Amino acid sequence: MRWLSENFPYVRGLLWQHAWLSILPIVIGLAVAVPVGWWASRHRRWRGLILGFGGLVYTLPSLPLLIVLPGLLGTSFLDPINVVVVLSAYAAALLVRTATDAFSSVPEVVIESARAAGYSRWQQVVGVELPLAGPVLLAGLRVASVSTVSLVTVGALIGVSNLGALFTDGFQRGFNTEIVIGVVGVVGLALALDLLWLGLARLAMPWRVRGAA
Amino acid sequence: MSDVFSEAASWLSDGSHWSGVDGVPHRLVEHVAYTALTVGIAAAIALPLGLWIGHTGRFRGLAVALTGALRALPTLGVLTWMVLWQGVGLTPATVALVVLAVPPLLAGAYSGLESVDRATIDAARAIGMTEWQILIKVEIPLALDLILGGVRSAVLQVVATATIAAYIGLGGLGRYLIDGIAVRDYAQMLSGSIVIVVLALVLDGLFALVQRRTAHP
Numbered sequence: 001m002r003w004l005s006e007n008f009p010y011v012r013g014l015l016w017q018h019a020w021l022s023i024l025p026i027v028i029g030l031a032v033a034v035p036v037g038w039w040a041s042r043h044r045r046w047r048g049l050i051l052g053f054g055g056l057v058y059t060l061p062s063l064p065l066l067i068v069l070p071g072l073l074g075t076s077f078l079d080p081i082n083v084v085v086v087l088s089a090y091a092a093a094l095l096v097r098t099a100t101d102a103f104s105s106v107p108e109v110v111i112e113s114a115r116a117a118g119y120s121r122w123q124q125v126v127g128v129e130l131p132l133a134g135p136v137l138l139a140g141l142r143v144a145s146v147s148t149v150s151l152v153t154v155g156a157l158i159g160v161s162n163l164g165a166l167f168t169d170g171f172q173r174g175f176n177t178e179i180v181i182g183v184v185g186v187v188g189l190a191l192a193l194d195l196l197w198l199g200l201a202r203l204a205m206p207w208r209v210r211g212a213a
Numbered sequence: 214m215s216d217v218f219s220e221a222a223s224w225l226s227d228g229s230h231w232s233g234v235d236g237v238p239h240r241l242v243e244h245v246a247y248t249a250l251t252v253g254i255a256a257a258i259a260l261p262l263g264l265w266i267g268h269t270g271r272f273r274g275l276a277v278a279l280t281g282a283l284r285a286l287p288t289l290g291v292l293t294w295m296v297l298w299q300g301v302g303l304t305p306a307t308v309a310l311v312v313l314a315v316p317p318l319l320a321g322a323y324s325g326l327e328s329v330d331r332a333t334i335d336a337a338r339a340i341g342m343t344e345w346q347i348l349i350k351v352e353i354p355l356a357l358d359l360i361l362g363g364v365r366s367a368v369l370q371v372v373a374t375a376t377i378a379a380y381i382g383l384g385g386l387g388r389y390l391i392d393g394i395a396v397r398d399y400a401q402m403l404s405g406s407i408v409i410v411v412l413a414l415v416l417d418g419l420f421a422l423v424q425r426r427t428a429h430p
Contacts, residue, residue: 059417061373063390064406071217071403146285153287157380158394164289171293171381179297183290190285 003177011166015185017080018162022149022193024084029091029148030141036092037099038125051100057093062086062154083155090151091144098140102133131205138201142194149190153182163189220400221407230404235388237408244385244412247375251307252367255314260360263322267356268348276323280316288313288374296381306378313374314367321363325356357427365420372413386412 004011040050069075069082106129114128156164166182169175224230231237266276291312295305329352337351353360379387389405392398 063376064409067402067406150287153289167289167293176297179294186287187285
């Protein structure tokens with residue numbers, strides 16, 4: 001505890017770095033997965049291919065991917081961009097299946113009713129399909145969020161600073177307290193982001209989340 | 214870009230990297246052996262437990278909460294903490310990897326049994342099957358696809374994580390990455406990465422084949 005209070009600015013800096021290295025990939029992954037998943041749910045022929053590709057990306061181990069990527073992108077080895085790209089790819093791969101399932105679960109008859117009521121194509125998607133797919137999307141987002149926060153730590157092995165640096169530093173110095181503070185920080189951040197998504201979902205979908213909780 | 218990949222290609226085609234303790238075949242065998250050992254131990258714990266939870270429906274809420282909480286634990290933190298607590302060796306790494314393999318195995322087993330139609334189980338009970346027969350002859354065969362899905366996910370997670378375990382002194386393919394980082398040998402890191410990615414893809418492909426074999430219409 002004394003170590004924490006003496007090094008508080010350092011830990012706080014790592015926490016902020018960790019937070020944005022987590023939030024950015026989660027948001028990018030969601031932004032990619034929702035339209036792709038919607039498309040896959042409407043085009044049966046593409047569905048298998050898209051879901052198969054997502055599964056393949058998710059199979060690739062993270063540390064090797066972090067090392068291969070600079071060679072492919074031409075980025076510097078230490079660039080945090082590599083971490084963002086790899087984790088965005090994982091989040092998108094995980095969420096594209098959820099999004100496809102979510103949009104597929106919207107009953108055809110509901111979409112037809114919306115069309116009959118004079119909704120334009122765009123209004124159907126945004127006003128009817130997306131809200132109905134919302135709760136399933138939220139469930140997937142929560143899983144992707146937890147695993148992203150945990151995976152960011154791997155970046156510390158190649159020198160990208162985040163809470164994982166407390167693991168490598170604590171390990172080299174044989175100082176367990178630092179590692180435990182890191183684990184608590186990561187789990188705490190995962191929990192805080194989970195509450196953030198739940199809160200945002202409650203604002204966006206007041207009808208459903210209240211009933212579910 | 215082409216530079217680093219041609220360097221990796223020449224690293225991989227160098228015969229001296231394919232023999233001895235630090236050669237690719239030996240590291241590959243180590244990596245697969247760690248994975249088999251870990252998933253074997255985790256399966257011996259998680260599968261009976263998951264089948265029991267799925268069959269009886271007891272402690273389901275607890276199992277869901279536990280698998281969720283275990284997933285939030287950062288792998289690297291658990292590994293380093295285990296070593297400082299237990300000392301360097303195979304045991305702390307194995308324990309940490311088992312902890313990581315348990316959630317997908319447990320989830321696959323209990324959600325697999327839950328997916329079996331209640332009417333089918335009631336029918337089996339009605340024709341006089343014992344609970345044990347229902348589990349072995351009805352529930353497990355019908356849930357096999359999801360149970361195998363859990364094993365597949367556990368194997369892939371352990372293959373990926375055993376890479377990180379080289380940081381705490383374990384052998385396996387992660388050595389090329391961790392040693393390469395230390396001396397900034399990008400060709401070696403990239404080559405090791407490619408071997409690991411190929412291993413993961415091959416294992417995933419094998420599981421896809423097995424699952425297709427056991428799937429029923």
